[in-house]
Amino acid sequence: MFYLVGLGLGDAKDITEKGLEIVKRAKRVYLEAYTSILTVGKEALEQHYGREIILADRDMVEQGSDELMAEADKEDIAFLVVGDPLGATTHTDLILRAVEKGIQYRIVHNASIMSAIGCCGLQLYNFGEAVSIVFWTDTWRPDSFYDKIAVNVERGMHTLCLLDIKVKEQSLENLMRGRKIYEPPRFMSASLAAEQLLEIVEKKTAEDSTQKLALTAETLCVGLARVGAEDQKVVTATLKQMASVDLGGPLHSLVIPGHMHPMEKDMLRLFALDDSVKSFLL
């Protein structure tokens, strides 16, 4: 059996009892380590689970599924994923490959940022399409996520912005020279996401200052860091303020609220950066 086991969002103890039993008895245990991270590393997980864990990078998962699933027709193999195995990052491709190989699979669900985001107080059924905000480079500055947020805002829906993660990336130079030297991992902060959104708003205003934009510098947003961990942080602020809020270590998310019910406003007020934000939420 090939088990896809969700680890939840905080630390080693966010695994479910069912998941832990599988980890303890599995022949091999892999950890998907390139689309999300816990607040603790591989070593803490190994110590807590009492098992050796094999790090699975993108190459191994996307191309090396033979290795990953070897003997899974006879033995239990556990593939650990931060959050839910089919949440913000989906591993349906692994399921399809397992089925093709005639290997049975099972999913052990856990908390995903896609639902745990409810901790800010905005109701999940009022969220529209989620978006991904990617790191801009000097030459690549996509802004299609703005349009999706705008559609949600116009329909009164909230938007969860998943923020970019760069793990095991090569610099252009190292890539071209075929050198397997990797850059340090980078995790987009809520402040950088707000900054990029503000830049899009400024650009659009410069192009046509008469248009009414779905977002402005004064739009409220919610920054969240380390959801589910002991030191979780949630801050409600304007986009302009958020661009200089430091929420600490990764992972961060950003939410753009749409139309809010009174109870949703009451919740966001709990996390207001200052009194001016509170007054927006009355």
Next chain:
Amino acid sequence: MFYLVGLGLGDAKDITEKGLEIVKRAKRVYLEAYTSILTVGKEALEQHYGREIILADRDMVEQGSDELMAEADKEDIAFLVVGDPLGATTHTDLILRAVEKGIQYRIVHNASIMSAIGCCGLQLYNFGEAVSIVFWTDTWRPDSFYDKIAVNVERGMHTLCLLDIKVKEQSLENLMRGRKIYEPPRFMSASLAAEQLLEIVEKKTAEDSTQKLALTAETLCVGLARVGAEDQKVVTATLKQMASVDLGGPLHSLVIPGHMHPMEKDMLRLFALDDSVKSFLL
């Protein structure tokens, strides 16, 4: 501390290690038992956790929060919720009341149907607004959920339909006579949800047969039962077929796919009711 602890979706072993530790040490343990259920009952949970559990019905949660939170400023109180405490059913009102009373709270997240629905293979970031489908009566047949599904379909987004649950409901007669006699619990099946949707489609067609509707009897949908449990069942079929598919015991959910990527089609094909459904998914 007032802990809101998610139980996940399957059985007693879907609690997280963190959640279980809290249940074991809490002074009192409540189970929210009116918006969702596990495949096992209170007794199985009590036996597995080794703790007495107090059933919290709607009245106790909505009006009796004094009782619920008594001593939570000095002791640990655990409030267990199937799924995630802020998932399909949100308990933000309890959080607001705790804060008002000066009681600290913490959320222990877990799998919610809002994210575990990814197990059908449709990607979570392609879902639009979720809808609730309620039991119709002879005189009350709301259909606003149809319009929300139609908006999602037109935008190419998938829709998760949460299906109605009636627990501890009184008949009109018993309600009027003030008799505290409750009807047996009822859980809407995917087939009944499909039936109600078909009736709306038929009504709209009868009103104006020239209009192009977002849904028809031949629209594909996905019925899911007992997501996360050992005997989970997923079936892809047309709405017309789904109306007579028996997925077994509760809880059920229904998904209406929007535009599908090839890999999403490949996944739905795994659950096809018959070859004709498979051919729709090529």
